[in-house]
Amino acid sequence: MDIVMIIKSVLLLISAALVLLAAYGIIRFKDEVPNVLYARIHILGIADMACILALLVLNEPLLAVAYFILAPFASHAIANGHYYGEEEK
Amino acid sequence: MSILMFSEYALMVALAVFAIATIRITTRKTIAMALVGAGGLSIAVATLLILVNNIYGLSFCRDIATALVLLGPVGTIAFARVLRGD
Numbered sequence: 001m002d003i004v005m006i007i008k009s010v011l012l013l014i015s016a017a018l019v020l021l022a023a024y025g026i027i028r029f030k031d032e033v034p035n036v037l038y039a040r041i042h043i044l045g046i047a048d049m050a051c052i053l054a055l056l057v058l059n060e061p062l063l064a065v066a067y068f069i070l071a072p073f074a075s076h077a078i079a080n081g082h083y084y085g086e087e088e089k
Numbered sequence: 090m091s092i093l094m095f096s097e098y099a100l101m102v103a104l105a106v107f108a109i110a111t112i113r114i115t116t117r118k119t120i121a122m123a124l125v126g127a128g129g130l131s132i133a134v135a136t137l138l139i140l141v142n143n144i145y146g147l148s149f150c151r152d153i154a155t156a157l158v159l160l161g162p163v164g165t166i167a168f169a170r171v172l173r174g175d
Contacts, residue, residue, distance in 0.1 A: 005093050012096035016103040019133075023103070023110040026129070031117055040114065040125050047107060047129055051136045054100055058139050060151075063158050067132065070162035074128055074169075081169035082121035 011057045018050035037082055041075050048075075094144070101140050108133045120172055124165055131161030 025043040029036045048071045055064040108130055115126030138154040141147055 001092070005091070009092045009096040012093075012100050016096070016100040019100070019103040019107045023107040026125075027110050027113055031122075037119070037121050037125065040122070044125055044129050048132055051104075051132045054136050055139060058143050060139055060154075063135070063139070063155060067135075067158050067162070070159075071132075074162035074165040077166040077169035078121055078124045078128070081124075081172035082119070085172040085174050086119055086121055 008057050011053060015050040015054040015057070018053075019047055022047035022050065038079060041079055045071070045075060097140055097144055101137060101144075104133045104137045104140070108137070121169075124168055124172070128161060128165045131157050131165075135161070 022043050025046075026040055029039060033039075048067070052064045052068050052071075055061075055067070111126045111129035111133060113126075115123050115130065117123065117126075135154040135157040138150040138157070142150040142154070
């Protein structure tokens with residue numbers, strides 16, 4: 001069996017496990033918990049990085065790098081908009 | 090079935106579960122929560138489409154995934170700026 005194929009399989013399984021953990025973590029907390037939005041943004045970061053790892057393994061480096069650059073900006077924009085827009089009201 | 094194919098199918102199932110979780114988050118009451126859900130859903134569907142391209146050889150899925158990866162965060166940032174009140 002090819003060693004590259006085994007490494008690819010292990011990395012894909014790791015990213016699948018991380019995505020499943022993120023799916024559990026993102027619905028785990030109730031909405032009444034204070035500042036739960038920031039926790040969910042944090043968990044979303046794990047799923048983002050797992051998907052970037054999967055994209056790299058699947059021979060899509062351009063998409064992975066583009067999302068690696070764009071994802072932190074999106075997360076920051078959500079937190080910033082919530083802090084100054086919704087939470088202040 | 091090779092081990093690579095098995096791990097690709099495992100990732101596909103995990104991404105489907107994650108997509109359902111993000112849809113549940115999208116239906117919560119605050120707008121920022123909906124943005125979190127939409128952001129997660131866009132990257133999950135994009136990775137799923139790349140997987141479909143890899144397994145079944147449907148090349149147009151790659152184009153849709155490219156559009157999703159590039160336009161998803163841009164739309165999220167634009168909506169978040171409106172939410173902030175700029």
